[in-house]
Structures are given as C-alpha cells and as structure tokens.
Amino acid sequence: MTTPDTRRRRARLGLFLLATVLAALTVFPLLWMVTGAFKGPGEVGGTNLLPQSPTLDNFDYVFTQVPFLRYLLNSFFVSAVVTVIALFFHSMAAYALARLRFPGRDRIFLFIFATLLITFPAVLVPLFVIVRELGMLNSYAGLIVPAIFNAFGIFLLRQFYITLPTELEEAAKIDGAGYWRIYFSVILPLSRPIMSALAVFFFLANWNSFIWPLVITGDQELNVVQLGIASFQQQYSGKWEYVITAAAVAAVPTMLLFVFFQRQIVESIKTAGIK
Amino acid sequence: MNAQTRRERIAAALFLAPDMVGLLVFLVLPMLLSLVLAFFQVDGFGGIEFVGLDNYARMIDDPQFWVSLRVTLAYVVFLVPLLFGTSLGLALLVRQKIPAVGVFRTAFFLPYMVSVVVVGLLWRYMLGDDIGIVPSALSGLGVPAPSFLGDPAYALGTVVAITVWVSAGYYMVIFLAGLQDIPREYYEAARLDGAGPVRSFRAVTWPLLKPTSFFVLLTSTIAAVTGGFDLVFVLTNGGPANSTSLLVFYVYQQAFQFGEFGYASALSSVLVLVLLVWSLLLFRITKAGKFSYDDA
Known part of the structure; x- marks a missing residue:
C-alpha cells in the first residue's frame, strides 16, 4: 500500500537520482580535463577517464617549453592590483x-547605475582608441587601469552601507573625527564581509x-595566462596532452x-541580482 | 550654507572623484565615442578622416554584416530561453529537500568559475572529430556523431549548448535567491488547499518569481547580444563558413585584424543601439532597478 509518506519518499529519491545524473554530466568535462593532464600522447585520445599510466611529463613540458610561470604571475599581478x-x-x-549628504546625490547614483548597462564588448573599439591615445598600449597600466572601473562594486557597497547603523559614525563625529577618519576607522572595518x-x-x-x-x-612578456593558453593552442594544435x-x-x-570562497561568491551574485 | 555642510560636500566630491573620473574616461567616453567614430575613417596609425555616413552605407552593402546580424539574432533567440529554462529548472531542483543538496549546487555552479578560454579549449578537446570523447561515446552507442564544430549546421548550436553549460549555474543562483524570498506559508496554504507540486508552482512560485524572471531575461539578453566573443574566438574562430560569426566577433575582426576602426565603430554602434533600447526598457520595467511585485 502506498501512503502519502512513502510516495513522498519515492519522489524525493527520484529527484535525488535526477540531480545526481545532471551533476555528474555537468562536472564530467572538468574532470575529463583534469585527468587528461595526466595522460600521455598515447592515451589522450582514448576513452578512459583515468589514465592507465599517469605521467607528469605534460606539466614538465608546459612549464619549461613556454614561459607559463610568467603568464601565471602576470595574471596574478594584474588581478591583484x-x-x-x-x-x-x-x-x-x-x-x-x-x-x-550633497546635492544631486540620487542623480549621480542613477548615472552610476546606468553605466552598469554599458557592456564591455560594445565599447571595445573606442576604449582601445582611448587607451592608445593615453599611451598605455602594451603595458601593465593598460591591462590594469581600464579594468578597475565598474559600477557593480559601487552599487553593491552602497547598498550595504545604507543598511549600517549610524551610531558608530555619530560617536566618531563627537570625538572630532573627520570624514576620512570615519571612512577608514569605522566604515572600512565594517565592510570586511x-x-x-x-x-x-x-x-x-x-x-x-x-x-x-x-x-x-x-609582447610575450605581458601575456596573461588566458592569452598564453589561447596562443599555446595555436602553436601546439594537435598536441592535445599539452593543450x-x-x-x-x-x-x-x-x-x-x-x-x-563559495559562500562569498554566491552571496555577491544574489545581492547584485535582486536587491 | 554653513561650514559643516560645505565640508560634507567637499568630502563627498573627493570621495567620489576617482571612480567618477574613471567611469567617465573608460566607460562613458568610449560609449559616446563609439557613436562619433562611426562617422570617420580611422586607420591603425592614428590617421583620421571624416567620411559622413559612408561607414553605414558600406554596412548596408556588406553581406558579412548581415550574416553576423543573423547569427547574433539566432544565438540570442536560442540561448536566452534555453538558459532561462535550464537555470530555473536547476534552481527548483536544488530547492528540494534532497540529500547532499549543497554538493549539487556546487556542481551546477562550477563551470561558471572556469574562464571562457579554458572552456573553449576543453570543449574542442571533448568534441574534436578524431580525439573527442563525445563523438567516440556516441559512436559507441551506435549513433553517428556529427562534426559538432566542423559542420555549419551544428556549430552555432554547439556554441549555444556550451554557453548554457557555463552560465546556467550563475542564473540558477539568482533564481534561488528569488525563490528564497517567497514566504513558506504560501506553499503551506497551497498544500492545505490540496494543490500538488504543479498547481503550487503555477499559483505561487511563477507569479511571485516574476521580478526575478524579468531580471534574468533582461540581463541574459544583454549578455547574449554583446557576449560570446571569447568562446567563438577559441572554439570556432567564427567558422565554419561564418556560421558562428557573431556581430561582436565581426567587430573585432574589422578593428583588430583589418585595422578598420571607423567601420568597426559603425558596426558596434548597432550593438550600442540595441543595448540602449534594451536598457531603457529595463529601466521602465524595473523602475531604475527596483522591482516591485505589483508591476511584474
């Protein structure tokens, strides 16, 4: 006899199986990539997920034949700065x-919000022209400076700051702190999460x-890692174990x-998406 | 105006200055410039000459432009609904009380973390005619595998499918946030009224999720109109037979392979125009980013 309880348990089992299959299919390509890195030239075109005779030769090749470490460091430097x-x-x-409080605050905020909708590929060409005129082509400055500015971060932080209680600020003001002091010693510490x-x-x-x-x-010197692997592919096409x-x-x-950092990433997407 | 007010205003201006200058120079100016440059002939060495509407006239006579426009349109029309359905489905699935649900959420989101270049290389490896695991698995099952990236009939579909694989997890998270905002009591009430899962989805979830659905539709459309470049660059390079030559890709080719900056700007002004119309629509519908349940 099927009671509502066993029926619910069965439905849950079905959903669990469905989720398992979908998750396995989603993750499989990534697994395939990671295990592929340990396969030799004879196995890289095969159908086994795990290599029969795992090897580290590919890593050796990638790091010694191309300045891959340099690419990684460039990416790290640019991203961190x-x-x-x-x-x-x-x-x-x-x-x-x-x-x-200052006049035009809401209008400025609206303006910043509106720039969220200028997506990067649509302005690629004029941005290139501007950066060229500023003499920043082929330099770390050219990689770094234009990447700094986007409304997304301002928007998210502003939404967070609005919710902060005013007491701490008031206390600092009574102690005679100026705006910079308040920003540095009250606001910044509170915004850590x-x-x-x-x-x-x-x-x-x-x-x-x-x-x-x-x-x-x-310059190859300035290659970031994404650029490095894209040109690597063109250079070594067919050598799939290296690529x-x-x-x-x-x-x-x-x-x-x-x-x-899963929790932080997911939280920031949620906040950006809805609020 | 007293000294205190003045101090506060000066402080505000100084706090805002770095980002405002940056946004103006690197975002707003390029946007305006894209509309201006389109009326000039610009070569790769900084030479510039006013040519009026020549670039636009050339665009109308350029068959490649029309091909790119058609490819972009097909890409958006297939991608957006597919992405919407998949990510909503995943969100509903990982909303259920099933064991290890956190692991599933992580799994579905994971592809979004990987760079598009890696995604492109990975799928070339997975789908390659002589090397790929997907064609081998299909022929193992007795299904003749098409050339996913080499056949013009399949290439754009493959790009769309891979994009869904990458981005569904991202929109799933947004849908999840929307689902969590729906009060539990509504579902309880629906259940007491004898509603099954389908009824309670139609009566509770769907109407209350509308603001989120709007947001996902509008942002994913913007992402689709201007996106796809990196993936196409690595995966197909616009081919085979231009079947994946998105407008953004054609803009890149004109500017950085042929040095036609003016013409490329004219082409991208079409993108900007589409975005502008879309943004205004977004603003109207969402009241400057603030959804309310009444107008959804």
Whole structure:
C-alpha cells in the first residue's frame, strides 16, 4: 500500500537520482580535463577517464617549453592590483553615496547605475582608441587601469552601507573625527564581509579576462595566462596532452578559489541580482 | 550654507572623484565615442578622416554584416530561453529537500568559475572529430556523431549548448535567491488547499518569481547580444563558413585584424543601439532597478 509518506519518499529519491545524473554530466568535462593532464600522447585520445599510466611529463613540458610561470604571475599581478585599487575606489564612492549628504546625490547614483548597462564588448573599439591615445598600449597600466572601473562594486557597497547603523559614525563625529577618519576607522572595518566577497569576484573576473589583454598587449612578456593558453593552442594544435594540461593549470586556481570562497561568491551574485 | 555642510560636500566630491573620473574616461567616453567614430575613417596609425555616413552605407552593402546580424539574432533567440529554462529548472531542483543538496549546487555552479578560454579549449578537446570523447561515446552507442564544430549546421548550436553549460549555474543562483524570498506559508496554504507540486508552482512560485524572471531575461539578453566573443574566438574562430560569426566577433575582426576602426565603430554602434533600447526598457520595467511585485 502506498501512503502519502512513502510516495513522498519515492519522489524525493527520484529527484535525488535526477540531480545526481545532471551533476555528474555537468562536472564530467572538468574532470575529463583534469585527468587528461595526466595522460600521455598515447592515451589522450582514448576513452578512459583515468589514465592507465599517469605521467607528469605534460606539466614538465608546459612549464619549461613556454614561459607559463610568467603568464601565471602576470595574471596574478594584474588581478591583484585591479582588485585592491577597485575595492578602495568603490568603497570610497559608495561611502559618499550612502552616508554623506550633497546635492544631486540620487542623480549621480542613477548615472552610476546606468553605466552598469554599458557592456564591455560594445565599447571595445573606442576604449582601445582611448587607451592608445593615453599611451598605455602594451603595458601593465593598460591591462590594469581600464579594468578597475565598474559600477557593480559601487552599487553593491552602497547598498550595504545604507543598511549600517549610524551610531558608530555619530560617536566618531563627537570625538572630532573627520570624514576620512570615519571612512577608514569605522566604515572600512565594517565592510570586511562584503569586501571579501567582492575581492573574490574581482580577482576571478580579471584572472579570466581575455579580450582586453588580447587587443592591447603584443609582447610575450605581458601575456596573461588566458592569452598564453589561447596562443599555446595555436602553436601546439594537435598536441592535445599539452593543450589540455595548460588549460587545467589555468583553471585549477579558480576552481580552488571557488571551493574556499563559495559562500562569498554566491552571496555577491544574489545581492547584485535582486536587491 | 554653513561650514559643516560645505565640508560634507567637499568630502563627498573627493570621495567620489576617482571612480567618477574613471567611469567617465573608460566607460562613458568610449560609449559616446563609439557613436562619433562611426562617422570617420580611422586607420591603425592614428590617421583620421571624416567620411559622413559612408561607414553605414558600406554596412548596408556588406553581406558579412548581415550574416553576423543573423547569427547574433539566432544565438540570442536560442540561448536566452534555453538558459532561462535550464537555470530555473536547476534552481527548483536544488530547492528540494534532497540529500547532499549543497554538493549539487556546487556542481551546477562550477563551470561558471572556469574562464571562457579554458572552456573553449576543453570543449574542442571533448568534441574534436578524431580525439573527442563525445563523438567516440556516441559512436559507441551506435549513433553517428556529427562534426559538432566542423559542420555549419551544428556549430552555432554547439556554441549555444556550451554557453548554457557555463552560465546556467550563475542564473540558477539568482533564481534561488528569488525563490528564497517567497514566504513558506504560501506553499503551506497551497498544500492545505490540496494543490500538488504543479498547481503550487503555477499559483505561487511563477507569479511571485516574476521580478526575478524579468531580471534574468533582461540581463541574459544583454549578455547574449554583446557576449560570446571569447568562446567563438577559441572554439570556432567564427567558422565554419561564418556560421558562428557573431556581430561582436565581426567587430573585432574589422578593428583588430583589418585595422578598420571607423567601420568597426559603425558596426558596434548597432550593438550600442540595441543595448540602449534594451536598457531603457529595463529601466521602465524595473523602475531604475527596483522591482516591485505589483508591476511584474
């Protein structure tokens, strides 16, 4: 006899199986990439998920035949600098928009919000022209400076600052603190949770960015990792064991970052999406 | 105006200055410039000459432009609904009380973390005619595998499918946030009225999720109109037979392979125009980003 209880348990089992199958299909390509990095040339075209005779030769090749470490360091440097400066600037702007009173505040906020809708590929060509006129082609400045500014971070921080209680600020004001002091010693410490979420987000976006480095850098010295693996593919087409190893090396840091900072990333998407 | 007010205003201006200058120079100016540059002939060495509407006239006579426009349209029309359905489905699935639901959420979101270049390389490896696991698995099952990336009939569909694989987890998270905002009591009430899962989805979830659905539809459309470049660049390079030559990709080719900056700007002004109309629509519907349940 089927009671509503067993029927519900069966439905739940069915959903669990469905989720398992879908999750396995979703993750499989990533697994295939990671295990592929340990396959030799004889196995890389095979159908086994796990290599029969695992090898580290591919890593050896990738790191010694191309300046892959240099690419990784370039990406790390650019992403880290952009993240730090962006957090600093955005929190400053957000503080003004959320906590200070001045004429035109809502209009400025609306203007910043509107720039959210200018997506990067649509302005790629004129942006390139501007950066060229500023003499920043083929330089770290060209990679870093234009990547700093986006309304997303300002918007998110402002929404957060609006919810902060005013008591701490009032207390600091009575102690004679100016606005910079309040920003540094009251607002910044309070924004640690949202800043860490944004930091992960900015770092990832810059680590993964490709089009901009592609159009503004030419020197191999300046190659970021995404550019490195894309040109690697053109250079070694057919040598799939090397290409897939390079791809795995570029992807693993971001996946690890996700495993450790999952909550922050998910929270920032939710906040940006709805509120 | 007293000294205190003045101090506050000066402080606000200073706090806002770095980001405002940056946004103006690197976002707003390019947007305006894209509309201006389109009336000039610009070569790769900084030479510039006013040509009026020539670039637009050239666009109308350029068959490749029309091909790109058609490819972009097909891409958006297939991608947006597919992405919407998939991510909503996943969100509903991982909303259920099933064991290890956190693991499933992580699994569905994971592809979004990987860069598009890696995604492109990975899927070339997975789908390659002689190397790929997907064609081998299909022929193992007795299904003749098409050339996913080499056949013009399949290439754009493959790009769409891969994009769904990458982004569904992202929109799933947004849907999840929307679902969590729906009060539990409504479902309780629906259940007491004898509504099954389908009825309670139609009577409770769907209407209350409308603001989220609007948001996802509008933002994913913007992402689709201007996106896809990196994936196409790595995966198909616009081919085969231009079947994946999105407008953004054609803009890139004109600007950075042929040095036609003016013409490329004219092309991208079409994108900007589409975005502008879409943004105004977004603003009207959402009242500057603030949804309310009444107008959804």
